[in-house]
Amino acid sequence: MEERLMSKKKPAYPVNKRLDDYLSTYNRKIEIPIFYEDLLRFSGSVVVYDKNDEDTLWIRVYYSEYDRKEIDDSLKKVYSILHSDGSDNINQYLNVDAVDFCTFGNSKPFRIKIRNILNDNFTYFYIKKTDASRIYGLELEHMLSPYNLNFLVYKDTLIEEHIAGIPGDEFIKNMLPTCTESEKAQLAKEFVKFNERCMIRLLGDMRSYNYVIVPVHDFDHVVYRIRAIDFDQQCFEGKLKVYRPQFFKENLKMVELVQKKLLSDSVDQYKLEERSIIAKRILSSSKRIKRIRSVIKTDKISTKENVALLREHIYELTLDMDFKKCRTMGQILDLALNFVRRNYEDVSMKQIIEQNIKI
Structure with missing residues (x-):
């Protein structure tokens, strides 16, 4: 049924100047210390299975020791920008538990699991390649649905908060x-x-x-x-x-x-x-x-x-x-x-x- 309804592949559309200006005006455009392409430098991966041992279509990726610390520090910074004031004060209490990559679908996102080491509370956020239509979708959801959405855009990288459910x-x-x-x-x-x-x-x-x-x-x-x-x-x-x-x-x-x-x-x-x-x-x-x-x-x-x-x-x-x-x-x-x-x-x-x- 989907083959008849859906196109085989949707291209990613660039952010034009008018959209870029809009994002700046409403604080969606903020400089971040890591890009989507940086996360593609993983050196290995394993399949992520659910509690029933079924393939989730996500893989857990690993980085070399040389890259790992820099990537971890940058991901903690992104978390702080997304959920706090953007300072490094909370970094000492955070741990990057997992970086997962999904090869299914158009967006091929990275899912980042951040844990607070003081109480073991954790949350996720996603890093994707920027796509103008996806940005419009997020912004329209924020304004026209019952739910607010938190996301950031910087150059070719899009950061989205996790939607629980x-x-x-x-x-x-x-x-x-x-x-x-x-x-x-x-x-x-x-x-x-x-x-x-x-x-x-x-x-x-x-x-x-x-x-x-x-x-x-x-x-x-x-x-x-x-x-x-x-x-x-x-x-x-x-x-x-x-x-x-x-x-x-x-x-x-x-x-x-x-x-x-x-x-x-x-x-x-x-x-x-x-x-x-x-x-x-x-x-x-x-x-x-x-x-x-x-x-x-x-x-x-x-x-x-x-x-x-x-x-x-x-x-x-x-x-x-x-x-x-x-x-x-x-x-x-x-x-x-x-x-x-x-x-x-x-x-x-x-x-x-x-x-x-x-x-």
Whole structure:
């Protein structure tokens, strides 16, 4: 199914001057002491297996004694820049427990495990090659989703904080069957909202291993949230289905859950709720969102063929002739966000008028 939906390989797009200026303005661009290419100098590796002795598709890499100290010190510095004030004061309490490398997928990230030696608490962060579309994906997630994201960009290197949660594929396989009926209904609702959110902001390829499910304990029950963790496919593919998680076979169990647990009226209501929430976020962060939308509208982050295909698909969905005029993916995204905002404002104004008439 994915072979028909997805392109074989998505290229990495460079950061242009307008995006670079935006990153500087909002403190995303900060000098760091190590680059992605530096981490490729490993001298050996071993396969990383999970608790069931299955290959995780990550390898744990090792460096020569000559390189190790410099790399460790630099990674501790990056951690301090990402999570603290950037000073070296905390370095003595930190240890680099592991540097893992993933050869699967487009981004080929390094995963860094940092441990506090005083209490054994640990966290991860990721080092990847810079890609403009991934940066747009991270920034749009920060502004349009319920979750804030911390990331840094410096030249050809991108640093991302770890997003905690249970990988979707693992949850669906091992935990979903044991969920209560009410938990399954709540998960179905969240999947509908997640599906809608991805489509509206054109975040593609949300197969089950590209998002996590986060359990939140609330009084006497557990509430589940779904978070994207891979932003590589922001505004690239031409097929609208790629931006709707429901069309990937890995999410079939979630789709069946929606069909079993939710009436069509409930699905429509949850879609409307998500569109309204996104519209409110657009309005509340107007200056910053306007600036990133202005930047992405002039950027080249896809092919002409993909742009032509997607604008046709979205026109068929919305019947808005303005989509026919789009020449870039950024213009399509900008119009899609305007479409959501206008609909929300029209409904809100209608409600105000009706209330005034009643009064």
